[in-house]
Amino acid sequence: MSVSPQVLRIDDLAKSFGTMRAVGGVSLSVGPGEFVALLGPSGSGKSTVFRCVSRLVRPDAGCVYVDGQRVDTLEGRRLRRQRRVMGLIFQQFNLIGRLSAIDNVLAGRLGSIGTLRAVLRAFSREDRQLALAALDRVGLLDKAYQRADSLSGGQQQRVAIARVVAQQSRIILADEPVASLDPAAAENVLGLLRSIAHEQGIAVLCSLHQTDLARRFADRVVAMKNGCVVLDAPVAGLGKEELTAIYGNGSPSAVPAFALAAAPVVKAAMIQHA
Numbered sequence: 486m487s488v489s490p491q492v493l494r495i496d497d498l499a500k501s502f503g504t505m506r507a508v509g510g511v512s513l514s515v516g517p518g519e520f521v522a523l524l525g526p527s528g529s530g531k532s533t534v535f536r537c538v539s540r541l542v543r544p545d546a547g548c549v550y551v552d553g554q555r556v557d558t559l560e561g562r563r564l565r566r567q568r569r570v571m572g573l574i575f576q577q578f579n580l581i582g583r584l585s586a587i588d589n590v591l592a593g594r595l596g597s598i599g600t601l602r603a604v605l606r607a608f609s610r611e612d613r614q615l616a617l618a619a620l621d622r623v624g625l626l627d628k629a630y631q632r633a634d635s636l637s638g639g640q641q642q643r644v645a646i647a648r649v650v651a652q653q654s655r656i657i658l659a660d661e662p663v664a665s666l667d668p669a670a671a672e673n674v675l676g677l678l679r680s681i682a683h684e685q686g687i688a689v690l691c692s693l694h695q696t697d698l699a700r701r702f703a704d705r706v707v708a709m710k711n712g713c714v715v716l717d718a719p720v721a722g723l724g725k726e727e728l729t730a731i732y733g734n735g736s737p738s739a740v741p742a743f744a745l746a747a748a749p750v751v752k753a754a755m756i757q758h759a
């Protein structure tokens with residue numbers, strides 16, 4: 486049953502680990518074609534939100550809808566089927582180093598083919614064409630048959646993006662995708678994620694520690710602090726006052742002074758942290 490036009494909708498999500506409350510009452514949504522940056526200091530709960538959405542952990546409370554389907558209560562085959570629409574991207578790329586780039590991209594097709602074909606890795610001609618097109622989309626067609634572990638970090642992350650493109654996911658969940666990359670590779674990867682979102686209508690939720698990159702590449706920012714959302718605003722709303730509220734006075738990271746001075750302050754979207 487479709488409950489929302491949003492690709493991702495999270496209502497009042499909560500997750501604790503023992504007595505540690507990692508996430509307490511988070512609500513947010515991401516629409517089709519929207520690139521949302523998830524910001525917040527270390528330990529604020531960003532990865533826990535990703536793990537609850539992808540159901541690597543089960544939330545304690547709240548509802549998570551992906552592509553109109555409630556996923557926080559799903560189990561077994563129905564959960565595996567719904568995971569096909571979620572493309573996951575991690576800081577450490579999560580590729581199989583000894584396999585070629587195209588074989589890693591084809592792994593994105595495993596959820597869409599039968600079990601026997603998956604075990605035998607018997608991909609169809611269409612699957613291979615899809616994988617090559619995805620590698621072409623990220624500018625790595627010429628590296629298709631090169632071992633993944635012989636590629637640079639930025640190239641490996643682009644292979645990971647090609648994998649979620651070939652998967653034909655409706656949402657990309659990217660947890661600190663540029664944390665291991667140099668500035669040029671980071672910009673390249675975020676530019677790709679943004680253009681894939683805008684051109685293919687895929688929703689992107691991407692956690693970042695670099696607020697300057699969020700300003701440049703995101704459409705909207707959601708910021709967390711102590712497990713709660715403290716800002717949900719268009720990127721123009723991320724001004725100096727907001728950054729201080731999120732990170733305190735010792736922050737923000739990697740924001741040039743001129744950018745702060747130029748940033749318009751949109752107070753309306755500020756949510757006071759309880």
Ligand SMILES: Nc1ncnc2c1ncn2[C@@H]1O[C@H](COP(=O)(O)OP(=O)(O)OP(=O)(O)O)[C@@H](O)[C@H]1O
Nearest residue numbers: 502505506507525526527528529530531532533534
């Ligand atoms: N499996 C776990 N067991 C115990 N505590 C956990 C577990 N996972 C996360 N936490 C705790 O939950 C809180 C939120 O962690 P989380 O990894 O979600 O934060 P984060 O915002 O992603 O941090 P970072 O930016 O450093 O990756 C932290 O205090 C963390 O120590």
